[in-house]
Structure formats: structure tokens, C-alpha cells
Amino acid sequence: MDFSLTEDQRALRAGMRELMERRFPRARLRAVVDAEGGGGAAAGEGAGTGAGAVDRGLWRELGAAGFFALRLPEAAGGVGLGLPEAVLAFEEAGRALLPGPLAATHLAAGLAATGAPVAGVPVAGAAVAGAAEGEAVVTALDTAGAGHGGAVLVEHLASADAVLVLGDGDAGIRTAKEIGSSAEAVRSVDPATPLHRVPGGVAPAAAGERSSGEQGAGAGRGTAARLRREAALLTAAQQLGSAVRTVETAVAHARERVQFGRAIGAFQAVQHLCASMLVRAETARSVVYAAAVTEDPGDIAAAVLLADEAAVRNARDCLQVHGGMGFTWEADVHLHLKRAWVRAEQWQTAAAAEEELAAGLMSTGARCL
Amino acid sequence: MDLSCTEDEEDFRHRLRAWLRRVLPALPPRPDPADWPARRAYDCGWQRMLHDAGYAGLHWPREAGGKGATPTQHLIFLEETERAGAPYVGANFVGLLHAGPTIAAEGTAGQRARWLPPILRGDEVWCQGFSEPEAGSDLAALRTRAVRDGDDYVVSGSKIWTSHAEVADWCELLVRTAPVTPDTPRHRGISWLALPMDAPGVTVRPLRTLAGTAEFAEVFLDEVRVPVANRVGAENDGWRVTMVTLSFERGTAFVGEVVACRRVLESLARTARANGRWDDPVLRRRLGRLAADCTALWRLTQWNVSEAQRTGGVPGVGGSVFKLRFSQVRQELYDAAAEVLGADALDAGREWVVDRLSSLSYTIAAGTSQIQRNIVAERILGLPKGR
Numbered sequence: 001m002d003f004s005l006t007e008d009q010r011a012l013r014a015g016m017r018e019l020m021e022r023r024f025p026r027a028r029l030r031a032v033v034d035a036e037g038g039g040g041a042a043a044g045e046g047a048g049t050g051a052g053a054v055d056r057g058l059w060r061e062l063g064a065a066g067f068f069a070l071r072l073p074e075a076a077g078g079v080g081l082g083l084p085e086a087v088l089a090f091e092e093a094g095r096a097l098l099p100g101p102l103a104a105t106h107l108a109a110g111l112a113a114t115g116a117p118v119a120g121v122p123v124a125g126a127a128v129a130g131a132a133e134g135e136a137v138v139t140a141l142d143t144a145g146a147g148h149g150g151a152v153l154v155e156h157l158a159s160a161d162a163v164l165v166l167g168d169g170d171a172g173i174r175t176a177k178e179i180g181s182s183a184e185a186v187r188s189v190d191p192a193t194p195l196h197r198v199p200g201g202v203a204p205a206a207a208g209e210r211s212s213g214e215q216g217a218g219a220g221r222g223t224a225a226r227l228r229r230e231a232a233l234l235t236a237a238q239q240l241g242s243a244v245r246t247v248e249t250a251v252a253h254a255r256e257r258v259q260f261g262r263a264i265g266a267f268q269a270v271q272h273l274c275a276s277m278l279v280r281a282e283t284a285r286s287v288v289y290a291a292a293v294t295e296d297p298g299d300i301a302a303a304v305l306l307a308d309e310a311a312v313r314n315a316r317d318c319l320q321v322h323g324g325m326g327f328t329w330e331a332d333v334h335l336h337l338k339r340a341w342v343r344a345e346q347w348q349t350a351a352a353a354e355e356e357l358a359a360g361l362m363s364t365g366a367r368c369l
Numbered sequence: 370m371d372l373s374c375t376e377d378e379e380d381f382r383h384r385l386r387a388w389l390r391r392v393l394p395a396l397p398p399r400p401d402p403a404d405w406p407a408r409r410a411y412d413c414g415w416q417r418m419l420h421d422a423g424y425a426g427l428h429w430p431r432e433a434g435g436k437g438a439t440p441t442q443h444l445i446f447l448e449e450t451e452r453a454g455a456p457y458v459g460a461n462f463v464g465l466l467h468a469g470p471t472i473a474a475e476g477t478a479g480q481r482a483r484w485l486p487p488i489l490r491g492d493e494v495w496c497q498g499f500s501e502p503e504a505g506s507d508l509a510a511l512r513t514r515a516v517r518d519g520d521d522y523v524v525s526g527s528k529i530w531t532s533h534a535e536v537a538d539w540c541e542l543l544v545r546t547a548p549v550t551p552d553t554p555r556h557r558g559i560s561w562l563a564l565p566m567d568a569p570g571v572t573v574r575p576l577r578t579l580a581g582t583a584e585f586a587e588v589f590l591d592e593v594r595v596p597v598a599n600r601v602g603a604e605n606d607g608w609r610v611t612m613v614t615l616s617f618e619r620g621t622a623f624v625g626e627v628v629a630c631r632r633v634l635e636s637l638a639r640t641a642r643a644n645g646r647w648d649d650p651v652l653r654r655r656l657g658r659l660a661a662d663c664t665a666l667w668r669l670t671q672w673n674v675s676e677a678q679r680t681g682g683v684p685g686v687g688g689s690v691f692k693l694r695f696s697q698v699r700q701e702l703y704d705a706a707a708e709v710l711g712a713d714a715l716d717a718g719r720e721w722v723v724d725r726l727s728s729l730s731y732t733i734a735a736g737t738s739q740i741q742r743n744i745v746a747e748r749i750l751g752l753p754k755g756r
């Protein structure tokens with residue numbers, strides 16, 4: 001056993017961080033956020049160009065850096081790495097608050113490469129063909145995330161080319177136009193994540209087409225469950241990145257801000273907030289990384305729970321450490337909190353993760369190191 | 370990020386399992402928790418069995434009489450023994466986890482030869498005399514004095530909260546060998562001594578814990594003569610010597626209990642199923658979240674052990690992160706147990722009820738949670754020194 005990161009994994013993480021800092025510096029984040037009009041996050045001047053729209057240039061650059069093709073075999077033009085490496089890349093994206101349907105596009109690239117699941121869906125198949133390269137923006141609609149009345153929230157729909165639809169057991173790709181026709185823009189709580197509400201009843205495949213679960217080759221009925229688990233883990237990795245970032249932000253502020261003649265970081269109440277933040281972040285890190293290695297559903301559920309908790313609670317504590325500044329639009333703290341809220345609602349909710357883990361207590365599996 | 374076991378490690382695990390299957394059924398019945406001499410005999414008997422089978426001091430260096438096993442093998446050992454329901458380290462805790470490693474790291478060849486083999490064989494029991502009535506979290510405030518007289522130190526003062534002092538042969542004792550002056554920091558002037566508990570002038574008075582048993586004691590020292598040869602490390606350098614010990618304490622000391630958390634949780638779930646409380650989604654979800662917490666403690670342990678292995682060091686301040694989470698989860702676990710039991714949680718004869726009481730010490734012993742947060746804030750996060 002050697003749970004530590006390998007040299008290659010360290011290098012990958014450093015490379016991703018450098019890419020994020022260069023291509024998505026704070027000024028870019030602020031441009032996205034501050035472009036948000038008073039009317040909410042609906043696409044303004046048409047798909048892909050309005051406030052909160054996905055930056056296509058950046059998307060292509062992520063594609064060129066292998067962000068979406070990370071796990072595709074080299075023979076298929078991918079990088080040939082695994083879930084642990086993907087988790088490291090997503091952690092960095094979460095740290096930078098990079099907006100966009102990252103997990104959905106990453107997963108769609110995998111589906112497009114295998115050919116099988118989307119082969120029966122020619123139109124949409126073409127729409128996701130460029131996912132691996134960052135040419136296509138693919139968002140997701142998870143029918144399991146239906147709220148009251150069966151409606152589902154979909155992020156970045158106006159910017160998307162295609163929608164990965166996850167049904168009960170099967171998964172499929174629909175065009176964004178199809179899904180968008182019945183969608184209604186929502187005033188998103190997160191200024192960098194435009195949301196649309198899509199009425200219930202969306203099927204993974206359009207009428208007359210076959211979705212992944214119905215065909216033999218390559219994908220069975222477990223496809224949706226597998227995709228949902230991977231998406232949940234990649235989202236947990238982003239939560240981890242955000243949680244680590246807010247500890248650093250809080251500590252940096254606590255060292256600088258002076259009150260009562262001393263840095264507020266010398267006050268024990270502030271110190272203990274920061275220490276608890278680190279404990280949450282490091283705890284989340286250990287489960288997120290382990291789940292990437294084992295791909296075990298229980299481990300992934302644990303990663304979801306602890307990473308959501310770390311991201312949300314750390315953002316709250318970071319806000320507290322910033323005082324009045326933390327309550328402003330200008331400070332970035334609220335962006336971490338709002339994005340953490342959005343991510344916590346995606347893929348696997350706390351309630352579902354807790355129920356899954358509870359059920360797991362009834363069936364002990366021998367756990368090797 | 371590799372969580373798999375090598376062939377050697379799997380082999381080690383299988384041999385250990387086979388041995389445990391063979392020897393555990395032959396163990397004598399567990400002693401009454403209130404009967405310390407019986408507990409000592411039981412714990413030492415188990416240590417002797419480990420020794421004879423070649424499992425004693427697994428992770429100790431070979432020069433110290435250990436097996437020089439990798440941290441991963443040590444982890445497998447702790448995991449498997451706990452899973453098999455083997456006895457805990459018990460009265461041998463201080464010898465195997467504090468005093469022994471300190472002597473191994475800082476002692477002379479003669480000191481190692483004198484004290485380490487009896488620890489590994491389960492012949493001699495150690496206790497830890499650090500805390501004093503006026504020096505708890507602020508350990509450097511300790512006042513017990515040792516004055517040089519020929520080849521001896523003459524030691525006077527008192528220690529408190531000394532676990533299993535009643536049945537110990539030796540005490541790792543921190544004493545002040547130089548007075549505190551305005552220009553010497555308090556951390557200087559402390560020395561580490563091996564005190565024979567049967568020396569004239571040593572009085573042990575057991576203290577009853579809130580769980581009803583006498584787990585720790587007060588130790589009064591009245592002009593006790595301790596040979597200078599019993600000092601480990603240089604005179605006045607005991608603080609540094611001690612810090613080696615403490616970082617061991619926060620490293621892998623709780624692995625068995627992390628594994629136990631999972632077992633307790635599973636049996637809580639079964640009990641809840643049987644008594645109908647499982648139908649309450651609030652309770653079910655609470656147990657589900659605790660399952661995530663238990664997983665996290667195990668993964669954090671693997672992470673810390675791997676990092677220590679990589680950097681070649683003893684478990685460092687990362688242990689504080691672990692200990693904070695561990696003590697919190699441990700207490701939440703038994704609070705959940707009480708919810709599963711309902712009114713039966715008031716029956717101290719029921720399983721988990723005494724464990725719940727014992728769990729209250731986790732946020733205090735071995736450095737309180739507040740002190741751990743101070744350590745995290747100042748030493749890991751680099752915040753300015755607090756007040």
C-alpha cells in the first residue's frame with residue numbers, strides 16, 4: 001500500500017493548477033460573475049454568448065490539455081489515465097471555481113469514444129463527437145434529481161450542444177435544442193452557473209431511438225448508475241478543491257487583517273475555525289482519493305457526504321473569518337459557497353448517500369487495506 | 370494512490386489470520402475490568418503470546434529488538450487483530466507505544482538492552498508520569514523536581530491521571546532538573562527518567578473515573594532516589610525526547626479502535642433492525658453518515674501512514690488532524706448507540722453504555738481537542754501564536 005500521490009500524479013496536479021491560473025485567473029472568474037445581470041442567469045444574446053455562458057475558447061483549451069479525454073485510451077486519442085488522475089484534475093477545477101458542465105462533458109467524451117451507447121442516436125452522437133477535444137459542451141439531466149412535480153434543474157443548458165440524460169437504468173444523449181424547447185430559465189443562486197428548469201418525463205433517448213440500456217453492445221442497464229457514480233465522485237473532487245481553497249483564503253486573511261493591534265489569526269476563536277476547516281478538507285481528501293482508487297459505491301457515497309460538508313461548511317467559516325467583507329459581492333467567498341450549494345444538489349444528495357451507506361451496514365464486505 | 374496489498378503483505382495477513390484462528394479460542398476468559406492485577410496478567414499473557422509467535426514490536430526497528438516491519442504491515446497487524454477480536458494492547462500501551470519507542474530512539478545501547486526486551490515479552494509494564502495537578506495542557510509548567518545527589522536524582526512532587534499506575538513496574542517520568550529563570554524558556558530544564566515504581570517514597574492512589582473503575586491514579590513522589598543512569602537523553606533535554614514519544618501517540622495508536630468503529634456501527638444497525646428503530650429515517654441516515662465518518666478515519670490513517678512512509682518520518686502533526694476527527698466521531702458513535710438503545714442506554718449493564726462513558730475521555734486525553742486545534746492552527750496553518 002502506498003496511498004500517497006505518485007510523482008506523475010503530482011506533476012499532473014501541478015500542471016492543472018498552472019493551466020487554471022493561466023487561463024482562468026481571478027479576473028476571468030470575476031468577469032463571468034460581474035457580467036451577470038439583474039435579471040438572472042438566462043442566456044442573454046443567444047446560446048453560448050450570454051452571461052454565465054461557457055467560454056468556448058477555454059473549453060477547447062481544457063480539451064487540448066486532456067481534461068475531458070483524460071481517461072480515454074491512448075489509441076482513441078485520449079491520455080489513458082484513470083479515475084484518480086481525473087479526480088486530481090477536477091480538484092484543481094473546483095479550486096479555481098471553473099464554471100461549466102465539466103463532469104458531464106468528461107463523461108460524454110467517454111461515451112462518444114466507446115461508440116456503443118450513443119451509436120443508436122445519430123444526431124446526438126454527432127453532437128458529443130467533439131466532447132473529448134472540448135469542441136462540444138455537454139451538460140447533464142439527471143432524472144433522479146427531480147424535485148417537486150418532477151422538474152429537474154440543468155446547468156449551462158443555453159451554452160450546451162448536447163445533454164447527457166440519465167434515466168432509471170439507462171443513459172442517453174439528447175440535443176440541447178430538444179431539451180431546451182421545454183426548458184425555463186431560473187434565476188440561479190450561483191452567478192457562474194446558469195440553471196434551467198426542465199419538466200419531468202424526459203427520456204434518455206428521443207422517441208424511436210434506442211438508449212444505452214436497451215442495446216447489447218458495450219453498455220448494459222448499469223450504465224446510468226455507473227455514470228452517476230463517476231459524476232458524483234468528480235463533483236466531490238471539485239468540492240474538495242473548493243474546501244481546500246477556502247481554508248487557504250481564510251488563513252491568508254487571518255494573517256493580514258489586524259484588529260485590537262494584532263492579526264486576527266492570533267485570536268483562538270479564529271484559529272479554531274481555521275483548524276476545523278483543515279480537518280474537514282483533509283478528511284474529505286482521504287475519502288475522495290480512496291473512492292477514486294476503489295470505485296466502490298459505498299466509498300463514493302462517503303466521498304460525496306464528506307466533500308459536500310467540507311465545501312459548504314468551509315465556505316461558511318471562511319465567510320465568518322472575513323467579517324463584513326465576507327458578506328460582499330466583491331469578495332469571492334460567496335462564490336465558493338454558492339457553487340458548493342449547487343454541487344451538493346447534483347448527482348447524489350446527502351439523503352441518498354446516507355441511505356446507501358446505511359444499507360451497506362447490513363452487508364459487511366471484507367475490507368482489505 | 371495505491372491501496373492494494375503486495376504479495377508479501379497478503380502473505381503476512383494470511384499467516385497472521387491463521388495464527389489468530391488457532392490461538393484466540395485458547396485464551397482465558399476476559400478479566401473483570403475492576404480487577405487490575407488480573408487485567409495485567411491477561412494483557413501480559415497476550416503480549417507474551419505475540420512475542421513467542423514473532424509479532425511483538427512489529428514496527429520497532431531491529432536494533433531495538435523489533436521486527437522492522439513496514440508501516441503497512443503494522444497497519445495490517447492492527448486491522449487483523451482487531452477484526453479477529455483479539456485483546457487490546459491494554460496495560461502494555463505505554464511500554465509499547467510511548468516509553469519503548471522513546472528508549473529505542475534516544476536511549477543508550479545499555480538502556481535499550483535493559484528495558485526493551487521485557488516490554489516486548491510482556492514481562493514489565495510501564496506507565497506515563499507527565500501530567501501534574503498544575504501542568505495538564507501546559508505540560509511545560511511541570512514542577513516535580515529532581516535534584517542531583519551523587520549518582521542519584523532525588524525526586525519530589527506529584528503526578529496525576531497516570532493510567533494503570535497501580536500495576537506498573539516503571540514510569541516514564543518528566544521532571545524539572547533546572548529551575549525556571551526569566552532567561553531560560555520553560556521547555557528547557559526538563560529531563561526524562563525511568564522511575565522504578567517500587568522505589569521507596571512512591572505512593573500510588575487510584576482515582577475513580579466517571580465510568581466507575583480506577584483507570585488512572587495520583588502518584589506521589591517523596592524524595593525518591595532514581596539513578597542518574599536511568600535518565601534517557603541529556604539532562605535538561607527531556608522536552609525534545611518527549612516530543613518523539615508524543616508524536617507516536619498521535620500516529621497509529623488508535624488504529625484498532627478505528628476498525629472497531631465499523632464493527633460497532635454494523636452491530637448497532639443490526640440491533641436497530643431488531644428493535645424497530647431502523648424504520649426511522651432520521652436514525653438510519655445518522656448511522657449512514659457515521660459509516661462515512663468511519664470510512665474516513667480508516668482512509669485518513671492509510672493516508673498518514675503512507676505519508677510517513679514516504680517521508681521516512683514518525684507520524685507528525687498530521688496526527689492532530691486525525692485525532693480531532695477521531696475523538697469527535699468516536700463520541701458521536703456512542704451517542705448514536707444511545708439513540709438505538711433508547712431508554713436501555715440508562716442500563717449500564719448493556720453493551721455500549723460503558724463504552725459511551727469511556728468515549729468521553731477522547732477529547733481530553735493525549736492532548737485536548739482545543740490543544741490539537743492550537744497545534745493545527747500554529748504548526749500546520751502557520752497562524753500567529755495565539756494567547
Ligand SMILES: Cc1cc2nc3c(=O)[nH]c(=O)nc-3n(C[C@H](O)[C@H](O)[C@H](O)COP(=O)(O)OP(=O)(O)OC[C@H]3O[C@@H](n4cnc5c(N)ncnc54)[C@H](O)[C@@H]3O)c2cc1C
Pocket residue numbers: 268496497498499500504505506507529530531532584585730733734735736737738739740743756
Ligand atoms: C483517561 C485519561 C487518561 C490519561 N492518562 C494519562 C497518563 O497516563 N499520563 C499522563 O501523564 N496524563 C494522562 N492523562 C492526562 C491528560 O493528558 C490531561 O488530562 C490533558 O493533557 C489535559 O490536561 P488537564 O486535565 O490538566 O486539563 P486542562 O489543561 O486544565 O484543560 C482544561 C480545559 O481548558 C482547555 N485549555 C487549556 N489550555 C488551553 C489553551 N491553551 N487553549 C485553549 N484551551 C485550553 C482544555 O482544552 C480543557 O478544555 C490522562 C487523561 C485522561 C482523561
